Amino acid sequence: MKRLTLATLLLSINGVLLLYYAYAWGSMVYLAFALLSLILAYGVGRENRTAIKVALIYAGIEFFFALLFLIAGNVYSAVDAAITFLILHDIIGYIQEVYREEKEAEGGEKPGDGEDGE
Template identity: 90%
Template structure:
């Protein structure tokens, strides 16, 4: 199974939802965030490190604001909160896995050098 498939899928769903909001309300702000989300989905799918870092920050900020809206009583933001939570979970799991692999390869290189 390819890594970051869930994050790629959820970023794409988030982008499509934002495209719907942009169409329904005629807002260029939603359109810009939809394009950002779709471009991040492409970058995360290709496992570009810069795109992964930006997607992690974007999903974190979006999760924070969606959680605030949910606390304020907007029940429809529960979907956005869940999407962003699972994006964060998948990306952080990927970062942990890559860090573990890199530290193991460094240990092997150090053992070979000694």
């Protein structure tokens, strides 16, 4: 299974939902965030490190605001909070996996490291 498929799919769904909001309410702000979500979905799907970092920050901020709106009584924000939580979960899992692979590759190249100071 390809890594980050869930985050790519959910960022695309988020972008389409924001496109709908932009069309329904005629808001350029929703259009800007919809395009950002779709561009990030493309970058995350190609496993671009910069796009992954930006998507992580974007999803974290969006999750925070979705929780605030949910606390304020907007029940529909639960969908947005769930989507962004799953995006965050997938990206953080990917980062942990990549970090583990890099540590194993680094440990395999230097067998003398950590042994009696040799």
